[in-house]
Each structure stands twice: as C-alpha cells, then as structure tokens.
Amino acid sequence: MTNIEIEFKNPIDKATYEMLIKKYQLDNNIFLQTNYYFDSSDQKLTQRGIVLRIRYKEPNRYKITRKSKTKQGYLEEHVILNQEKASNMIENGFNLKSFFEDDIDVIFHGKLENYRVSMPYKDGELFLDKIIYFDKVDYELEYEVDSYQQGKKDFNYFLKQHQITPTPAIRKSTRIFKHKT
Numbered sequence: 404m405t406n407i408e409i410e411f412k413n414p415i416d417k418a419t420y421e422m423l424i425k426k427y428q429l430d431n432n433i434f435l436q437t438n439y440y441f442d443s444s445d446q447k448l449t450q451r452g453i454v455l456r457i458r459y460k461e462p463n464r465y466k467i468t469r470k471s472k473t474k475q476g477y478l479e480e481h482v483i484l485n486q487e488k489a490s491n492m493i494e495n496g497f498n499l500k501s502f503f504e505d506d507i508d509v510i511f512h513g514k515l516e517n518y519r520v521s522m523p524y525k526d527g528e529l530f531l532d533k534i535i536y537f538d539k540v541d542y543e544l545e546y547e548v549d550s551y552q553q554g555k556k557d558f559n560y561f562l563k564q565h566q567i568t569p570t571p572a573i574r575k576s577t578r579i580f581k582h583k584t
Contacts, residue, residue, distance in 0.1 A: 404482075414570050423456075427522055436460045438458050443509055452472045466482065526548055
C-alpha cells in the first residue's frame with residue numbers, strides 16, 4: 404500500500420510540550436511507537452534521500468515503510484510484517500528487494516522511541532511527540548494534512564496562536580544517522 408504524506412514539523416521544548424498536553428487534556432492518550440531505521444553499511448538510501456524503517460505499535464503491529472521525497476511531501480510505501488519476520492530483519496538485516504524496488508542489503512542502524520499523542524486540528528491531525536534516541540530526548544509538533552498550502556497556513560497559525568517560534572525540524576531518521584556517527 405502507498406500514500407503521499409504531507410507533514411509540517413517544528414521542534415518545541417519540554418515546557419511547551421507539557422503545556423500543550425495539559426491545555427488540550429491529552430495526557431491519557433499518549434502511546435508509544437518505536438521506529439527501527441535501516442540503510443546499507445555505506446548509507447546508499449540516505450544519500451538518495453530515502454528513509455527505511457520498521458515501525459512497531461502496540462498491540463503487536465509491525466510495518467516496514469520506505470519513504471522517498473516528492474515536491475510537497477513523501478511517497479510512503481508500506482508492507483505489514485509479523486513479529487517474527489520483523490525481529491529477524493532487525494537482528495540480521497535483509498535485502499530491500501524482498502519488499503520494494505531497490506536491490507540493496509540493509510542493516511539496522513538505530514532505534515527511536517516516540518511517545519506520541521494526536522488530536523484533530525482544522526483539516527488534519529496534529530501530533531505532539533516526545534522522542535527518545537540514544538542518549539537524547541527531543542520534543543516536536545507534527546501536523547499531517549492532505550493539502551500542502553492549507554496545511555502550511557493552518558500549522559503556522561497554530562504556532563503563532565501558541566507563541567511558538569517557527570523553526571526547521573530535523574527528520575527523525577536524520578537524528579539517528581547523525582547521532583550514530
């Protein structure tokens with residue numbers, strides 16, 4: 404299955420994260436999703452702007468996703484996995500050709516735990532993330548929409564409304580590869 408993901412992101416600090424959780428009464432809706440990131444040993448996918456991950460969500464749901472950049476978002480290709488297959492791939496690596504078009508052997512590079520809560524906002528879904536990877540903790544807002552132009556306008560309005568300075572965000576996958584080296 405495939406989809407185009409249009410998202411806007413902005414880093415926030417812990418105090419802003421906690422304020423938004425409290426303001427919108429979201430503290431009982433936080434769930435954990437764990438991302439396992441893969442690439443070849445020489446990072447061929449990263450060099451081409453492609454992200455490859457296996458995501459785990461409770462209860463016992465695994466999905467491999469290949470993300471590639473488009474003009475206004477990311478083309479996401481997904482394949483559902485069972486726990487045994489996902490665990491084997493994380494432990495031993497695999498050839499991407501088994502799932503997608505690339506004939507590349509990939510290995511596990513790093514894990515990112517994302518404590519996420521979501522809420523509807525305007526024409527999209529707003530996410531508040533507490534992101535833990537290696538020895539780091541980051542916080543971020545993410546807004547997923549179907550329309551780039553309207554989504555950008557709505558996201559900027561949310562930032563302004565909550566006195567959050569618009570700041571470029573670093574992709575979660577980039578954090579893994581940058582911090583690992």
